Amino acid sequence: MNKVAVIFGGMSYEHEISIVSAIAMKKVIKKELIFIFIDQYREFYLIPSEKMKSTLFSKGEYQKETKLQISSGGFYRKGLFSNTKIEFDIALNLIHGQDGEDGTLASVFNFFGIDFIGPRTEASVLSFNKYITKMYASSCGVKTIEYEKIDKSNRDIKTISYPMIIKPCRLGSSIGVSIIKDAKELEYALDVAFEFDEDVIVEPFIQGVKEYNLAGTMTNEAIVYSIVEEPQKEEFLDFDKKYLDFARSEQTSSAAIEDSLVQKLRNSFKAIYEPLFIGAIIRCDFFVIDGEVYLNEINPIPGSMANYLFEDFNKLISDIVLPKSKKIKINYEYVNKIKSAKGKL
């Protein structure tokens, strides 16, 4: 893999985060990069690498760049007489939130036969919605902390007590998330969360809980794990603070924890990752309570691809294994059979 197409932007609350992640890739990936931007109207643009600055997008100047069309086999630049295919070895789905992480782009790439790094449709749906993630984790034998799902028509919280954390089910990067200490703050926090999603998940907020992040991907039959990071936190990383995180390109240092805990975290990561997430570089955020590992969330397209957690991110990109997509041959055996059974259709 020498030529990587970075796909970024998208119709997503995290559109801007994706731009920041994509710019970070310029420093991180030592391969030829093609930048393909999806604007908020879902039009595709080819952005020259030297123009990859955030203002190109915020000022709308990207619209002067070459527009692309997606079609069978890849992206095409329209020509006067024929279309030219944009050549690359693999696409990197770097769209956070809607479009990128909800299965939309995975499906579009799959449909048009474009090889890509990122979660597949099923993996996306199981990790995008925090409520479904709880079900999935439990089916993998990985614990999660207690929770309650509420929706607009039923905002009553029955089992969780204060302090609690309120999250829209289908957003990342802390958008719409609140920590509330008592009932006074509840209604406003719910209004905020329901601005972003029909479904909201409520969990106890555990003061001072230990958090550890671990990323990884499947390469030639074995998972390569990142170092374990203990994210710095003030009480809670809000959107602005997390946002700055997406521009990270320098390696961070390992959490000072025992090998046995590293092993427990890896076991939980593996249970979540395999085989659903094959083809993606994901980061799992865990809580550790009394020595037990709990999944907090799955980031199937982490900020700046969690590059800062890996020793050799470029090798990872080269070695990643993609799942085989199911090619089905149609032989019309049954149309022929039914014709003889039912006569002329």
Place this chain on the structure above:
Amino acid sequence: MNKVAVIFGGMSYEHEISIVSAIAMKKVIKKELIFIFIDQYREFYLIPSEKMKSTLFSKGEYQKETKLQISSGGFYRKGLFSNTKIEFDIALNLIHGQDGEDGTLASVFNFFGIDFIGPRTEASVLSFNKYITKMYASSCGVKTIEYEKIDKSNRDIKTISYPMIIKPCRLGSSIGVSIIKDAKELEYALDVAFEFDEDVIVEPFIQGVKEYNLAGTMTNEAIVYSIVEEPQKEEFLDFDKKYLDFARSEQTSSAAIEDSLVQKLRNSFKAIYEPLFIGAIIRCDFFVIDGEVYLNEINPIPGSMANYLFEDFNKLISDIVLPKSKKIKINYEYVNKIKSAKGKL
């Protein structure tokens, strides 16, 4: 809704079933129909209504018809100087199995802003994989019968006893499904199932269990339910027999059951349907054991749209409610903020 585009075919083991379903729609839907065929290579063709016969496809003659391109807002016919949009009010996703029911087509339609009848991406993923359906049903408070999931690397069945039914997790129409009475038949049945899927689900086969099918869809704030059908069965409907079912266009008669059971079936249907499946006409197949309702499977794109179960299928098509897709406006607030925080990116 006066003009309906029927989308059929797809890269699916049920490609041919989809063709039969589409031909059945000619008799069923009293509206102007546009037929758009997706061939096994995922190319789009506009098929004139009068040519809608199964041999057009089995003989490959469809390739002489007009090729279409999908792009922002719809399907386009290529012209010498410009492309012409194919006009219709709504698309009907009639692709069974892979592509149609696994979330791929839903995502593609969503991405390109095409209104359609059919399950959305999340609904597709939760109903396509029989194992995930079990988790989903349980989260809705709907019972399912006991099961065990196995995969290629671990074919041991620990909790289910004979007779049992073996099903690939991600296929419909009984493809790859076997009922086995004893251990002698096990290995072959597993080999067959693993031909089609990496994951297989095993359930007890309950001789003589009562089966009831119920279809429905959301129209203007209320679900319209079909009649309850008790499917005729010989021991088990195999692919060939079910296949003939997809050509059905005549109304069937209601099962002779008590109103209280109808109500129970409707309650279970509603719990499954709402809000996940809004925009789709689905059929739920239930078992009833000792008066208790168990979900067997969800067909989010049932054969011939289960038209034969509805009193007025045409009204249903006109009245169906579609979910609002989330339009997100990007204002580049954070790119501006981060620029001042971090300097030039």
